[in-house]
Amino acid sequence: xxxxxxxxxxxxxxxxxLLDTVLKKxxxxxxxxxxxxxxxxxxxxxxxxxxxxxxxxxISAVTGCKPAAAELKEYGAGEAEAAVERLAVRAxxxxxxxxxxxxxxxxxxxxxxxxxxxxxxxxxDTLNVDVKTLFAIDDNGNIKVRFGRIPQNSYExxxxxxxxxxxxxxxxxxxxxxxxxFFFPISRMAENDKILESLYFExxxxxxxxxxxxxxxxxxxxxxxxAEKAEVAAGKQDIERFxxxxxxxxxxxxxxxxxxxxxxxxxxxxxxxxxxxxxxxxIPAREEQRFRELxxxxxxxSLMTDTAERDKGDVPVKLNVAxxxxxxxxxxxxxxxxGPHDPDPTAFLGFTYTLLFGIMFxxxxxxxxxxxxxxFLARKNGSKLGRIMKRLGCSSMxxxxxxxxxxxxxxxxxxxYESMGIHFLPFHPIANINTVxxxxxxxxxxxxxxSILVNTVMGFATGDKGRxxxxxxxxxxxxxxxxxxxxxxxxxxxxxxxxxxxxxxLIVLPLIIMFLKEPxxxxxxxxxxxxxxxxxDFIASSFFECFEYLLGYATNTLSFVRxxxxxxxxxxxxxxxxxxxxxxxxxxxxVIILGNIFVMALEGLLSGIQVLRLEYYxxxxxxxxxxxxxxxxxxxxxxxxx
Amino acid sequence: xxxxxxxxxxxxATVAKMHASYGRMxxxxxxxxxxxxxxxxxxxxxxxxxxxxxxALEGMEPATVxxxxxxxxxxxxYYRNYFEMGRFEKVADDEFFNFLxxxxxxxxxxxxxxxxNSATDDIISTMPIYMNRYTCFDxxxxxxxxxxxxxxxxxxxxxxxxxxLPFRPKAGAQVDYRGAELALRTYYFKRILSAAxxxxxxxxxxxxxxxxxxxxxxxxxxxxxxFSRSKEQxxxxxxxxxxxxxxxxxxxxxxxxxxxxxxxxxxKTSYGREAKQNGIDxxxxxxxxxxxxxxxxxxxxAMSQSPPLSFFTYNSLCETxxxxxxxxxxxxxxxxxxxxxxxxxxx
Numbered sequence: 001x002x003x004x005x006x007x008x009x010x011x012x013x014x015x016x017x018l019l020d021t022v023l024k025k026x027x028x029x030x031x032x033x034x035x036x037x038x039x040x041x042x043x044x045x046x047x048x049x050x051x052x053x054x055x056x057x058x059i060s061a062v063t064g065c066k067p068a069a070a071e072l073k074e075y076g077a078g079e080a081e082a083a084v085e086r087l088a089v090r091a092x093x094x095x096x097x098x099x100x101x102x103x104x105x106x107x108x109x110x111x112x113x114x115x116x117x118x119x120x121x122x123x124x125d126t127l128n129v130d131v132k133t134l135f136a137i138d139d140n141g142n143i144k145v146r147f148g149r150i151p152q153n154s155y156e157x158x159x160x161x162x163x164x165x166x167x168x169x170x171x172x173x174x175x176x177x178x179x180x181x182f183f184f185p186i187s188r189m190a191e192n193d194k195i196l197e198s199l200y201f202e203x204x205x206x207x208x209x210x211x212x213x214x215x216x217x218x219x220x221x222x223x224x225x226x227a228e229k230a231e232v233a234a235g236k237q238d239i240e241r242f243x244x245x246x247x248x249x250x251x252x253x254x255x256x257x258x259x260x261x262x263x264x265x266x267x268x269x270x271x272x273x274x275x276x277x278x279x280x281x282x283i284p285a286r287e288e289q290r291f292r293e294l295x296x297x298x299x300x301x302s303l304m305t306d307t308a309e310r311d312k313g314d315v316p317v318k319l320n321v322a323x324x325x326x327x328x329x330x331x332x333x334x335x336x337x338x339g340p341h342d343p344d345p346t347a348f349l350g351f352t353y354t355l356l357f358g359i360m361f362x363x364x365x366x367x368x369x370x371x372x373x374x375x376f377l378a379r380k381n382g383s384k385l386g387r388i389m390k391r392l393g394c395s396s397m398x399x400x401x402x403x404x405x406x407x408x409x410x411x412x413x414x415x416x417y418e419s420m421g422i423h424f425l426p427f428h429p430i431a432n433i434n435t436v437x438x439x440x441x442x443x444x445x446x447x448x449x450x451s452i453l454v455n456t457v458m459g460f461a462t463g464d465k466g467r468x469x470x471x472x473x474x475x476x477x478x479x480x481x482x483x484x485x486x487x488x489x490x491x492x493x494x495x496x497x498x499x500x501x502x503x504x505x506l507i508v509l510p511l512i513i514m515f516l517k518e519p520x521x522x523x524x525x526x527x528x529x530x531x532x533x534x535x536x537d538f539i540a541s542s543f544f545e546c547f548e549y550l551l552g553y554a555t556n557t558l559s560f561v562r563x564x565x566x567x568x569x570x571x572x573x574x575x576x577x578x579x580x581x582x583x584x585x586x587x588x589x590x591v592i593i594l595g596n597i598f599v600m601a602l603e604g605l606l607s608g609i610q611v612l613r614l615e616y617y618x619x620x621x622x623x624x625x626x627x628x629x630x631x632x633x634x635x636x637x638x639x640x641x642x
Numbered sequence: 643x644x645x646x647x648x649x650x651x652x653x654x655a656t657v658a659k660m661h662a663s664y665g666r667m668x669x670x671x672x673x674x675x676x677x678x679x680x681x682x683x684x685x686x687x688x689x690x691x692x693x694x695x696x697x698a699l700e701g702m703e704p705a706t707v708x709x710x711x712x713x714x715x716x717x718x719x720y721y722r723n724y725f726e727m728g729r730f731e732k733v734a735d736d737e738f739f740n741f742l743x744x745x746x747x748x749x750x751x752x753x754x755x756x757x758x759n760s761a762t763d764d765i766i767s768t769m770p771i772y773m774n775r776y777t778c779f780d781x782x783x784x785x786x787x788x789x790x791x792x793x794x795x796x797x798x799x800x801x802x803x804x805x806x807l808p809f810r811p812k813a814g815a816q817v818d819y820r821g822a823e824l825a826l827r828t829y830y831f832k833r834i835l836s837a838a839x840x841x842x843x844x845x846x847x848x849x850x851x852x853x854x855x856x857x858x859x860x861x862x863x864x865x866x867x868x869f870s871r872s873k874e875q876x877x878x879x880x881x882x883x884x885x886x887x888x889x890x891x892x893x894x895x896x897x898x899x900x901x902x903x904x905x906x907x908x909x910k911t912s913y914g915r916e917a918k919q920n921g922i923d924x925x926x927x928x929x930x931x932x933x934x935x936x937x938x939x940x941x942x943x944a945m946s947q948s949p950p951l952s953f954f955t956y957n958s959l960c961e962t963x964x965x966x967x968x969x970x971x972x973x974x975x976x977x978x979x980x981x982x983x984x985x986x987x988x989x
Binding site: 046054057058061103106107110151153154156157159160174175176177195197198199200202640642 | 671674675678700701703705706708710711714718764766767769770771772782785786980981
């Protein structure tokens with residue numbers, strides 16, 4: 001079963017000189033949830049270990065290596081900093097060299113590409129002149145030529161400068177840029193160059209080494225680009241070698257600085273007064289012995305533990321869930337961990353989720369595939385979803401066997417049951433529509449009643465008698481709901497109910513009690529029958545609350561019809577798949593496979609979501625509020641560099 | 643309770659699209675990586691290769707890019723995203739969803755007034771000409787304006803003319819920029835507030851009101867810290883819309899003796915308490931207030947299913963991201979220490 005781990009409040013105090021040692025031990029313990037005492041070292045000073053970690057982050061960024069935790073090694077004063085600096089400088093050198101090669105490659109590839117823009121916009125005609133000749137126009141002393149590209153947005157602004165003597169001849173457009181030549185009088189060169197700069201014109205300098213027509217230019221450039229590609233490849237190899245040779249040292253320095261960095265951050269949570277420190281937090285009760293042993297040989301400190309009452313203070317929550325239901329804690333986390341007055345709902349959620357999903361998605365074959373998929377996911381990355389899928393797959397297989405459904409073939413198991421002499425199985429949902437829908441509502445009623453009972457028990461357990469006795473999810477609600485159901489459904493199963501006394505005592509009276517929940521709760525707590533606010537406001541708000549309760553009972557119950565609906569929709573969709581397969585002739589196996597994949601994906605997802613909705617809205621809303629703080633033991637986080 | 647409003651399927655799909663797009667936005671680790679860049683080219687390369695800006699920066703050449711151009715491309719992407727999200731169904735026709743266009747119009751008019759006053763360089767180079775088809779006046783014409791009367795003439799068919807007429811300068815004098823700015827910004831907020839109220843969603847109006855409060859708090863702090871302005875002087879310079887933080891509390895802030903007292907009063911307001919709860923350092927009120935707003939908007943966006951609220955909060959998140967990236971790029975350009983840049987990033 002599942003429960004919430006019992007916690008102990010733990011205070012460790014001692015001389016300030018021992019603070020680092022204590023923090024290291026609590027960090028190593030892996031079971032200490034530290035509280036922020038607010039009186040620690042909040043000087044606003046930057047963590048001194050942040051800078052070396054930033055340097056390691058830089059190394060990682062430029063070389064692509066990912067630092068990992070290694071064995072903690074002690075370094076002498078400044079030794080680790082020097083090592084990181086040396087590695088950073090070397091990494092930067094290699095990266096700069098690679099970058100410079102890449103830039104040269106990029107530039108020359110760019111030139112090669114620019115040459116293609118000299119073919120003219122929408123034309124196959126090449127600018128068939130010597131590139132040197134084109135720029136020789138500069139030499140006549142009157143006109144200045146600029147070749148390059150201008151963003152389209154700036155191109156649209158050129159009209160504004162019409163009076164500046166700027167003429168632009170566009171030769172092509174690509175990826176938001178216009179390529180072409182600017183011509184303007186040389187007398188306006190300084191002014192117009194400034195304008196072009198403000199318009200983000202990117203001038204393309206034709207390299208001096210290029211001569212001849214475009215064909216020759218392209219050939220020369222191609223040879224240069226090939227040589228530069230080889231240089232870039234060599235640069236990348238150098239970086240790979242650097243990573244292979246230096247990763248042990250990088251990891252060692254990373255471990256050293258990250259450990260110190262995170263411990264320094266923990267100092268900020270401790271309370272200090274110049275001479276002494278206090279570190280406060282929580283440990284699981286079952287870890288107390290082991291935790292104390294860690295400090296056994298450390299003199300000069302005081303370690304006090306005390307039972308942490310969940311309803312007093314913000315005690316962190318650690319769920320202790322049986323292995324079978326453990327993956328379902330994912331859904332509890334999603335909603336919020338148990339608050340001070342909540343039970344651990346994981347086991348109940350896990351059981352009802354598995355049951356409802358199996359009913360809705362009952363198919364022996366598809367359940368088997370779901371289970372295999374779950375095994376695969378759980379094995380691959382240990383995901384909780386994969387583990388949940390394994391359980392759901394099993395449940396689906398069980399109900400699929402009862403329905404006699406295997407990949408949509410509803411009669412496949414008939415001979416098996418016949419040979420075993422079981423005549424009431426398989427239970428074909430499509431032939432028993434009413435039974436399926438009634439059973440779904442019946443199951444919903446049982447689940448709602450269990451939820452109300454859990455809330456009532458929790459109300460008594462936490463001393464909140466108002467919640468246990470007078471709320472719509474307490475004893476009053478249970479009596480009202482039960483009596484109403486018996487009144488409506490009793491005649492169907494041969495139980496006669498009704499009569500004035502029945503209605504007055506089991507329906508009207510609980511309703512009045514729920515109406516007066518607040519003042520009655522005050523009364524039972526010894527504060528007298530007291531109405532908060534104006535009586536008119538109280539009556540209006542209580543009236544609407546009661547109205548909402550009535551609606552809630554009806555909608556919550558009917559909400560479970562969807563369980564039956566999905567049972568029927570599964571059978572219906574698979575019959576469509578089989579009908580399509582019959583029409584497909586030779587291609588029917590493919591239609592059956594694709595149809596099964598489609599139904600599994602669609603219905604699996606929808607059933608999963610709908611069951612979760614039932615869990616959260618119809619069940620959790622009755623007995624669970626969430627909002628608890630997760631138990632997070634302090635420690636060094638090696639997943640993040642800084 | 644949030645008002646139930648019927649929205650079309652396309653609007654709901656837009657909400658889903660915004661949430662999907664939010665998943666691609668920059669996270670803390672992206673900012674850290676960007677801050678570790680050594681120059682603008684490096685930063686441009688990173689943005690182009692490893693972030694959702696890849697498409698927007700496709701034609702840009704990182705090695706030679708100008709910082710201003712990089713920022714312009716990023717701004718343009720912000721506008722493109724805004725219009726892409728807003729063009730679904732009737733969303734784009736609604737008065738409220740044009741808030742960025744109105745804001746841009748006002749920003750450009752104010753830029754023009756600065757240009758008239760000080761005859762600065764051409765304003766055309768920084769103007770978002772791509773917004774011309776959405777604005778209610780021609781931005782190209784606005785760029786050519788050199789005096790108040792021409793500006794008034796250009797804006798004759800827009801609501802801005804009436805707002806600016808009281809600021810017509812006497813011969814030889816300058817336009818009262820502060821007065822004009824206050825009038826235009828007040829108009830903007832009143833307009834979007836009244837448009838937002840038609841949806842009956844208090845949360846949306848609350849966000850706009852909080853935005854006004856935060857702008858006022860930041861401006862009041864700057865006036866107090868840098869110019870030691872009196873309470874009356876500050877009140878006259880603030881947007882006169884009070885909603886989330888009552889008038890008397892705002893005026894208590896304006897009446898603070900100095901910036902220390904300002905911060906201590908701010909600590910006791912709902913914004914101050916929220917900052918404290920989230921571990922935000924209030925000794926830098928400008929960043930702290932922006933951070934508080936960012937957290938509110940982020941929370942609201944995560945829970946929202948309503949198109950107008952999602953659109954507004956999503957846009958605010960995009961704006962914060964844009965500002966963060968630009969701050970980092972500027973920090974890199976001016977060789978600021980990483981720790982200083984880090985303080986300016988809101989995440």
